[in-house]
Amino acid sequence: MTSARPVLTVLAALVAIWYAASVWMNATWVFDQAERAGQSVTWAEVVPQTMAQARPLLPPPHQVAAELWKGVAGQKITSKRSLVYHGLITLRGTMMGFALGIVLGVALAVSIVRYRVMELSVMPWAIISQTIPIVALAPMILTLSNQMGIDSREVPKAIISAYLSFFPVLVSMVKGLRSPDQMQLDQLKTYGASENQTFWKLRLPASMPYFFASLKVAVAAALIGTIVGELPTGAIEGLGARMLIGSQFGEPLIMWAALFAAAILAGMLIVTVGVIERLANTRMGVRP
Incomplete structure (x- = not known):
């Protein structure tokens, strides 16, 4: 207490x-x-x-709470007015972008740590990419997707989500993979360990705390990317779409309820990552 x-x-x-x-x-x-x-x-x-x-x-807090409760518990999950329904749509796009962001971030981090030329050529561009406003980038991604014949609205949302989520993973994994000190690296060399063995036995386990810390940031960024991606795509489903509908039709209660539903969803995702982290630490024998 x-x-x-x-x-x-x-x-x-x-x-x-x-x-x-x-x-x-x-x-x-x-x-x-x-x-x-x-x-x-x-x-x-x-x-x-x-x-x-x-x-x-x-809207005062009690009105937002009442609208949120009505959207969560006062509707069938299959109803287009249910915030659970729209939350599941947003969650699906978030998970797609989150997974893509993890793969991209980890792959680039491994390449940067392994090859000096990748650090000199890729890392500066990765940093510069985060200075581009996502609100301006989202319509461009949507237009390019349409030009490429991609009719699905999920793909542009996943790309925007991955764009925001890969960078925390990249930076943290580079730091984590380089966290072993020179003494540890030299010790493995005396054992005759190869570069691959050093990566799997030392660098990768040492990077896990950094990796899971970055996931908590990345999953929230992925959710933001999905919601932003729902705005210019003309989506009628998803929490971002509910916010847009509330704004366009002068229904602030709908907009605020969807906003808080997104915040609750973000909190649940971060807690889930924390649970997975604890399970992974237990599996690896890490002491709390």
Whole structure:
């Protein structure tokens, strides 16, 4: 309980600030309506009205929570209004891009550590690639996919997701593969170990803590990439599509509920990676 107290304190402060901001932003509509009716209202009358607007500028927490609950538990999973349904669509694209990002990041990291020319030629371009805004890149990927005859909307989303997720894996794996010190490398040489044996017996096991740390960042980045990829593709399914629909039709509650559903999904993915990490550490005999 003591360890949870700082977290709960920060959470309570954020909720209080959120409520205060909701009253301040939504009060404009209440005052405008009162002015049109030729009436005056007091703050005691304004506050309750800011808490129950159908289309508030900033929905208060309880309205977002109610909309989130309705989208998760108040609909059938197969319903197009179910956030679970849309979350599964986004999850599928996230996992495709995440897997592709892992393969690409690990492959490049191994090549960079193994070959000096790859470090000099590939690493700078990998760093430069992350300076390109993904919002500008997503429509270009979609256009190229259409030109190549790829009709599936999943492929562009997976590419965008992989684009964001491969870089943390690449950087961390390069660091991890190079983490063994020279004494350890020299010891394996005295045993007559080959380069491949050194990689599998020393470099790869030593990189595992770095690898799993990068996965927690990469899986969140993959989710962001999938959601961003759903926006310019004209998708009607997925959490990104729900956010876009809420924005286009003036339904902020839909948009905020989808936003929090994405945050919950990201948290679940990070926890899952943590569980896999603990299982892998147990399998490898790593002490906690």
